[in-house]
Amino acid sequence: MTVETKYLTIQTRGNGDVIDMTGDIQESLSSCNITDGILIIFTASATSSITTLEFETGCVKDLQRMFDEIITPEREYSHNKRWGDGNGHSHVRAALLKPSLTVPFVESKLTIGTWQSIVFVDFDNRERQREVVLQIIGE
Numbered sequence: 001m002t003v004e005t006k007y008l009t010i011q012t013r014g015n016g017d018v019i020d021m022t023g024d025i026q027e028s029l030s031s032c033n034i035t036d037g038i039l040i041i042f043t044a045s046a047t048s049s050i051t052t053l054e055f056e057t058g059c060v061k062d063l064q065r066m067f068d069e070i071i072t073p074e075r076e077y078s079h080n081k082r083w084g085d086g087n088g089h090s091h092v093r094a095a096l097l098k099p100s101l102t103v104p105f106v107e108s109k110l111t112i113g114t115w116q117s118i119v120f121v122d123f124d125n126r127e128r129q130r131e132v133v134l135q136i137i138g139e
Contacts, residue, residue, distance in 0.1 A: 004032045006134040012048075012122035016064040020055040021132065022117045026110055028134055035108045037138015042100040044131060047090035047124040049097035055117035063121075067093050073125070090123040097121060105138070 006028045010019055021041070029039060041050050053059055077088025101118065104111045112118065122128060 001137065002034050002139060004034060004136040006032070006136065008132040008134065010120055010130045010132060012120070012124075012128050012130060014122050014124045014126045014128055016067060017122045018053070018055075018060045018063065019120045019122075020117045021120050022055070022110070022112070025118055025134065029105055029110065029136060030108050032136050034136050034138045036106050037104070037136065039103045039105055039110070040100055040133075040135040040137070041103070041118060042133045042135065043120065044133060045094070045099070045128075047087055047094050048120065048122045048128075048130055049094050049099055050101045050118065050120055050132070051097055052101065052112065052116045053119045054115040055119060067123070071096070085125075087123075087125045090125060093123040
């Protein structure tokens with residue numbers, strides 16, 4: 001078994017920004033020496049997440065609206081009282097969606113569905129530069 005680690009840097013707008021990473025991830029996977037295995041995509045951030053979604057304008061807006069409805073920024077958050085940074089909702093949203101995703105790959109190709117994209121969601125209340133870790137494991 002072999003392990004390779006790669007990093008992707010992403011510039012976001014924050015506030016529920018959804019970024020399609022599929023092409024960059026596939027390119028990183030294609031450039032490594034492992035052809036079959038699993039890929040772990042991880043965001044080292046407490047206010048962002050990785051998931052899959054049909055990356056289409058309506059679907060992206062639906063996801064953003066859903067988070068605005070169930071975890072609204074206008075609520076009172078203990079985190080905001082302690083730190084005063086106004087992003088308590090961002091932490092709760094990220095905890096619900098999670099920071100990582102595991103995807104198998106075969107012959108250096110992601111085994112995702114036709115309409116399935118791997119997306120990065122930045123819930124923080126400001127723009128950020130983020131680092132995503134790709135851990136590629138296999139043979």
